[in-house]
Amino acid sequence: MKRAVSVGIVVSVALSLAAIPPLAAAAPKPKVVIEDPVGDANFINDQGTGDGSFGDFATPADVSSVTDLASISFSNDPKNLYITIDTEAAPPATQGVGYRVRVNPDGAGGSYCLLFEAFFPGAGNDLTEAKGHLRDVCEGGESAPVQVLGSILVIPRNAHKALGKGATLKAPQAQGFIYGGSYPAGVAAPTTDTTKPGSDYKLVDKKR
Secondary structure, three states: OOOOEEEOOOOOOOOOHHHHHHHHHHOOOOEEEEEOOOOOOOOOOHHHOOOOOOOOOOOOOOOOOOOOEEEEEEEEOOOEEEEEEEEOOOOOOOEOEEEEEEEEEOOOOOOEEEEEEEEEOOEOEOOOOOEEEEEEOOOOOOEEEEEOOOOOEEEEHHHOHHHOOOOEEOOOEEEEEEEEEOOOOOEEEEEEEEOOOOOOEEOOOOOO
C-alpha cells in the first residue's frame, strides 16, 4: 500500500532550519482542501493548462512517486498561511522536479492569480538547493522569493493583499512537474500530476 509523505515549502523572510520544528509544532491544525488519488502521476493529467477537470486520474500506472500528489492542506494564524503538500515520496529526486499550488481564478474559466511554487535540484536544472517564489500573475506578474526549507509551507500574510484579514483563497489547485533549465527562467514542464479544484479556504484570524 502506498503512503503519502509531506512535502514542505517553507516561505519566510528570515527562518532557519533550526527554527522549523517549533514553528511546525505551533502551526494550527491543517484543513485538507484538496485530495488526489495516489498512483496517477502519468503525464496525462491536464498538463497544467486547465483547472484539473480534464485528464486521467487513475491510469496508466504512475511514472513518478515524487511528483505524485496526494493532498493539499491549509491553515493559518494572524501572521502566516501554512500549506502542506503530501506526495507519494518526498523530493528531491534524480530528476529535477517542482510543485505549484495556485488559488483565486480570475473569473469563470480564468487564469489562477496567485501561485506558490517550489523547485528542487536534479538532473536537467542548475539548482544546487531548493528555490521558490510567490507569484501574482494577474497584477503585473509580481513575484517574491521564498525559501524552501522544511516540511511545512509558511507564507507571511503581509506578503500579499490576498492573504489579508478575512480573505478567502478560492478553488485551490495543485500540480507536480519536471523542472529543467536555469532558475528562475527554467522550464516547468511536462506536468506529471495535477489535481481537481478543491474547497475554498477562509483565513480565520484568531489569537494563538
